Amino acid sequence: MSLPRSFPIQVAGGKTAGIPSVGFGTWAFEGGPTDPANPEWIKKALKVAFDAGYRHLECAWFYGVDREIGEAIREYGIARSEVFICSKIWPNFYHPDYVEVCCDKILQGMGTDYIDCLLLHWPCAFKPISLEALNDAAAQDQAPMAKKGMALTDDGGLIIDWQWTSEPIARAGGHPEGSIVPTWKAMEKLVEKGKARAIGVSNFDIADLKALIPHTTIPISVNQVEAHPWFPNQDVVDFGKKHGIVTSCFSPFAGQKADGATLIHDPTVKQLAEKNSMGVGQLLQSWAVQRGTVPLGKSGNEERIKANFAIRKLSDEDMKALDDLERPDGTGRSIDFRKEWGVDLWLKE
Secondary structure (H helix, E strand, O other): OOOOOEEEEEOHHHOEEEEEOOOEEOOOOOOOOOOOOOOOHHHHHHHHHHHHOOOEEEOOHHHOOHHHHHHHHHHHOOOHHHOEEEEEEOHHHOOOOOHHHHHHHHHHHHOOOOEOEEEEOOOOOEOEOOHHHHHHOOOOOOOOHHHHOEOEOOOOOEOEOHHHOOHHHHHHOOOOOOOOHHHHHHHHHHHHOOOEOOEEEEOOOHHHHHHHHHHOOOOEEEEEEEOEOOEOOHHHHHHHHHOOOEEEEEOOOOOOOOOOOOHHHOHHHHHHHHHOOOOHHHHHHHHHHHOOOEEOOOOOOHHHHHHHHOOOOOOHHHHHHHHOOOOHHHOOOOOOOHHHHOOOOOOOO
16 A cells, blocks of 8 residues: 555635645755755756655745745746645744735745745744844845844844744743734735635644634644654644644754764664665655655755655554654754743643
C-alpha cells in the first residue's frame, strides 16, 4: 500500500481542500548550496523539485525569496493552480491593521493574487518600528532586522509585542491582556477577500491552539511545527488530528546538536535507510507522511531533492525503531529561540 500524496484540510464554509503530503522548504541558512547571500539557489532547486513532482512550497515573507519563487514557477511553465503555496506572516506585522500589509508584500513579491495557505509564523508578536517602516520593509535574509521593520533594544534584541501575543504566552510573561485573536480575525478577512484560501498557524503548542480555537470563524487548517524522530511533537500532532488541524513539519531531518550529533548520521537511521534501499532524507520523510504529517524537507542537492520526494511505506517495525529515537524532555528540539527572544514559548498545559 502506497503513502498518500495529499491530506484533506478544513477550510472556510465547512469545506475541505487538499494539501500535498510532501512539501519543499525554501528557507536558507548561511553556508552550503542554499546560502541566502545567493537567493538564485531556490530557482535552480525548484526546477529540480518540479521535475521530481513536488507541488507544495513552504515559504515565508521573512525568507526573502518570494520574487525568486514566483519567477521559478513562471519560468518552469507550471500553472499557478497546480502549485500549493504555504507562506507565513512575520510577527512584527501582527497588529490587526498590519497583517494585510505583509500578505500584500508576499503576493506582490511572488506575482500571484492568492496564497493557498497563509500562517502566523510564531505565537508571539514583535514590536514594529512603525507602519511606515513596515511598508518599506524588505525581507532579504541578509538585511538587518531594522530594515525588516523590526523595533530593537539598544543592544539589538527583539522586542515582544505582548498585546498581539498568544494569550497563554502573554499571561506567563505578565501581560494577561495579550491576545492573538484580533490578529487571527485579520487573517480571516484575507480569506474573505480571496487573498488566502486557507489559514493556519506555526509553532503553536496545545495551550496556544486551545486559546485560539473557540474564537475561530474560519478553521485553523494547518499548524506548522518542528517534528522528526528526535522530537516527534506527538502531543501536538495528536491534538491537531482531534481538531481537524493538519500538522506540517519543518526541520524533518533535525539540526546538529551541541555535541555534534545529527539525525541523518544516527546509526539507526542509516541502518534503516540501507535496509530499505532509501536515502536518509527519503526515510525520514516517509516516516513523517506515514504518521499523518506533512514533511517540509529542503535541499540544494539534485539527487537528494528527488529522493526526498519518493516516499514509501515503512514496516511497523521500522516505524517503531524511528519512534524510539525520541530524546527525553524535548531535548531533541533543534529550533529554540526562547532565550534569545526572552519569551516562554511552548508552554505546557
